[in-house]
Amino acid sequence: MIGGNHERNNFSIGVQIHDKNSNNWFSPIVLGTGPKPSQGYSAFVLEQGRILVIKKGSPRNESIWFLEVDSPYVREQKKLLRKEVVAWSKGVRGNAEKPIVISGPSGVGKGTLISMLMKEFPSMFGFSVSHTTRSPRSMERDGVHYHFADKKVMEKEIKDGKFLEFASVHGNLYGTSIESVEAVTDSGKRCILDIDVQGARSVRASSLDAIFIFVCPPSMKELEDRLRARGTETEEQIQKRLRNAEAEIKEGISSGIFGLILYNDNLEECYKKLKKLLGLDEVTSVNGVEIEGINLPTEHTVSKMEDKIIIQETGKETRNKIVLDISSLNGGAPGRTRGILVDAIKF
Ligand SMILES: Nc1ncnc2c1ncn2[C@@H]1O[C@H](COP(=O)(O)OP(=O)(O)OP(=O)(O)O)[C@@H](O)[C@H]1O
Numbered sequence: 001m002i003g004g005n006h007e008r009n010n011f012s013i014g015v016q017i018h019d020k021n022s023n024n025w026f027s028p029i030v031l032g033t034g035p036k037p038s039q040g041y042s043a044f045v046l047e048q049g050r051i052l053v054i055k056k057g058s059p060r061n062e063s064i065w066f067l068e069v070d071s072p073y074v075r076e077q078k079k080l081l082r083k084e085v086v087a088w089s090k091g092v093r094g095n096a097e098k099p100i101v102i103s104g105p106s107g108v109g110k111g112t113l114i115s116m117l118m119k120e121f122p123s124m125f126g127f128s129v130s131h132t133t134r135s136p137r138s139m140e141r142d143g144v145h146y147h148f149a150d151k152k153v154m155e156k157e158i159k160d161g162k163f164l165e166f167a168s169v170h171g172n173l174y175g176t177s178i179e180s181v182e183a184v185t186d187s188g189k190r191c192i193l194d195i196d197v198q199g200a201r202s203v204r205a206s207s208l209d210a211i212f213i214f215v216c217p218p219s220m221k222e223l224e225d226r227l228r229a230r231g232t233e234t235e236e237q238i239q240k241r242l243r244n245a246e247a248e249i250k251e252g253i254s255s256g257i258f259g260l261i262l263y264n265d266n267l268e269e270c271y272k273k274l275k276k277l278l279g280l281d282e283v284t285s286v287n288g289v290e291i292e293g294i295n296l297p298t299e300h301t302v303s304k305m306e307d308k309i310i311i312q313e314t315g316k317e318t319r320n321k322i323v324l325d326i327s328s329l330n331g332g333a334p335g336r337t338r339g340i341l342v343d344a345i346k347f
């Protein structure tokens with residue numbers, strides 16, 4: 001059962017599961033950010049354990065949702081959390097672009113390359129803000145560079161299934177929350193994750209369909225010089241990061257986790273190669289790839305014909321029809337919007 005839940009000031013709609021055998025209702029763990037309560041919903045059970053939910057009277061990009069009840073991702077989470085699990089993802093027009101995972105040893109230049117990409121293509125990419133238990137550096141801001149977290153709180157949230165991946169890196173806990181990835185995908189942008197090799201391995205093993213890029217330094221000497229020049233770590237921390245770098249580089253190159261390997265020798269050259277790998281070398285406009293919202297008429301009826309959902313405007317002389325092609329679904333939970341092909345027909 002999917003329904004409104006205003007009473008406890010919880011402004012996301014609630015989900016309850018009915019067990020036919022015991023005739024009991026129970027509340028599953030709900031992953032991802034769901035839709036806010038609305039004046040009405042239509043729902044259709046789709047293949048592969050998904051429910052399509054269409055909201056009435058919602059603003060642009062807020063009307064189409066998918067509740068995953070028995071998809072491969074949800075089954076994986078049920079095993080991990082040993083509880084009933086469901087997961088939300090939001091429907092967007094077109095293709096949901098794959099998230100990009102960037103890994104590499106500390107100081108190789110991942111953050112520098114990501115900043116260049118986000119500066120040149122601000123409307124295309126968004127950064128997944130990780131959680132960490134390490135202390136902030138002087139220029140770092142909470143919620144922008146990291147969510148600086150208390151270890152106990154973060155460990156509890158990991159237990160509650162709120163993280164896509166987490167790892168102990170250079171003596172601190174780091175992790176990517178589902179909410180952080182969703183904050184990016186919900187804004188229609190392609191998500192970039194800057195995470196270590198262990199985190200990339202976890203993401204690879206999950207059902208999040210991403211692109212994996214490993215960044216290598218030209219030499220260990222150059223890596224050391226960059227870490228020192230950055231001036232953000234103590235000598236002891238630099239030594240620890242350099243020791244870890246050797247194993248990370250070995251694993252990054254030989255484990256098969258990463259489909260793409262970039263050498264960051266000359267920064268400009270490396271950035272050009274990164275853009276080429278992402279198919280951006282010909283892009284001159286910052287608005288080249290936008291994921292559009294799906295704009296539904298406020299008053300409508302909904303029907304299903306084979307693999308098409310037909311949304312018909314009511315109460316007006318011109319009756320616009322919107323057709324969702326559910327055979328075209330791509331992407332999805334966790335932390336991803338679900339792309340869908342949409343046709344609008346005016347009468
Ligand atoms: N190709 C390059 N040549 C010289 N210096 C570089 C190059 N790329 C990055 N740098 C410099 O190296 C330092 C480390 O870069 P950056 O902070 O981006 O590394 P990082 O991989 O994100 O590290 P961490 O994993 O610790 O966050 C920075 O001072 C940056 O300006």
Ligand SMILES: Nc1nc2c(ncn2[C@@H]2O[C@H](COP(=O)(O)O)[C@@H](O)[C@H]2O)c(=O)[nH]1
Pocket residue numbers: 103104105106130131134165166167169170174175176194195196197198199200
């Ligand atoms: N597994 C994860 N690794 C992460 C995450 N966020 C950052 N990192 C990695 O940690 C190191 C050190 O980062 P620093 O900011 O302390 O220099 C670096 O390799 C990052 O890629 C995360 O969410 N999960």
